[in-house]
Amino acid sequence: MSTPRVLVFDSGVGGLSIAACLHAAMPSVSLTYLADTAGFPYGDQSEETVIARCVALIERLMAQEPVDLVVVACNTASTVVLPALRERLQVPVVGVVPAIKPAAALSENRRLGVLATPATVRRPYTEDLIQRFAADCEIARVGHPGLVRWAEAKVGGRPVPLAELAEAVRPLADAGVDTVVLGCTHYPLIRDELAQVLPEVRYWVDSGDAIARRVRYLLDEAERLVDGCEVSPMNARFSGPVPREFETVLNGLGLRAGRVDGGWPEGFAPP
Numbered sequence: 001m002s003t004p005r006v007l008v009f010d011s012g013v014g015g016l017s018i019a020a021c022l023h024a025a026m027p028s029v030s031l032t033y034l035a036d037t038a039g040f041p042y043g044d045q046s047e048e049t050v051i052a053r054c055v056a057l058i059e060r061l062m063a064q065e066p067v068d069l070v071v072v073a074c075n076t077a078s079t080v081v082l083p084a085l086r087e088r089l090q091v092p093v094v095g096v097v098p099a100i101k102p103a104a105a106l107s108e109n110r111r112l113g114v115l116a117t118p119a120t121v122r123r124p125y126t127e128d129l130i131q132r133f134a135a136d137c138e139i140a141r142v143g144h145p146g147l148v149r150w151a152e153a154k155v156g157g158r159p160v161p162l163a164e165l166a167e168a169v170r171p172l173a174d175a176g177v178d179t180v181v182l183g184c185t186h187y188p189l190i191r192d193e194l195a196q197v198l199p200e201v202r203y204w205v206d207s208g209d210a211i212a213r214r215v216r217y218l219l220d221e222a223e224r225l226v227d228g229c230e231v232s233p234m235n236a237r238f239s240g241p242v243p244r245e246f247e248t249v250l251n252g253l254g255l256r257a258g259r260v261d262g263g264w265p266e267g268f269a270p271p
Contacts (some may be wrong), residue, residue: 005032
């Protein structure tokens with residue numbers, strides 16, 4: 001049986017946090033990372049644009065490199081693009097959602113912070129998750145565009161501005177939350193900095209481990225999961241320049257780079 005192949009898609013480097021969880025849970029799976037950095041950030045784009053870019057880029061890559069499963073490792077994209085992808089693709093598509101359910105189970109003072117992009121914070125989808133799983137909690141929401149850019153800059157080798165970060169997340173400190181949902185896959189990349197400016201937070205919760213469990217289940221159900229195979233490096237494609245410190249970040253996440261392409265090859269341009 002051939003090595004199972006999983007495509008991990010994001011608008012930038014945030015999905016690397018999901019890729020790291022997939023690799024830790026299933027080191028035999030071959031990962032391809034596809035980042036639409038030319039369209040980054042998706043939080044500033046209309047829903048129609050996000051859907052068009054995601055569908056076109058994923059379909060074109062899969063025409064060149066068939067995969068067994070697609071992970072949309074972007075909270076903003078997952079809230080709008082999953083139905084279109086599932087209608088068009090013949091493989092399972094897994095999206096990420098803010099980890100509000102497990103966060104509510106952890107919180108001791110019933111005060112939750114939801115830290116996400118402006119688009120994710122205001123989507124009815126997020127409000128529905130809160131009402132279903134955290135209706136008994138006080139919720140402090142922060143949707144600040146700077147956090148995604150600071151995470152991308154960190155991957156490029158630039159430090160996160162702690163004073164600006166502290167000001168951005170001040171509503172969480174003011175609300176006295178003990179648990180914070182990292183509702184964007186970029187945010188685990190700056191978890192250390194977030195913990196510095198919010199030292200009273202006890203639990204930081206993201207979707208990485210839950211996504212890995214779901215992917216393992218689907219691959220196992222399709223009889224595509226093979227344990228014990230040689231570990232493959234992760235190939236990556238970027239629609240814009242490759243972040244300067246990309247391989248350093250991969251190493252820090254327990255990943256190893258294979259082929260890395262910056263800028264779409266001819267015939268592979270986004271819409």
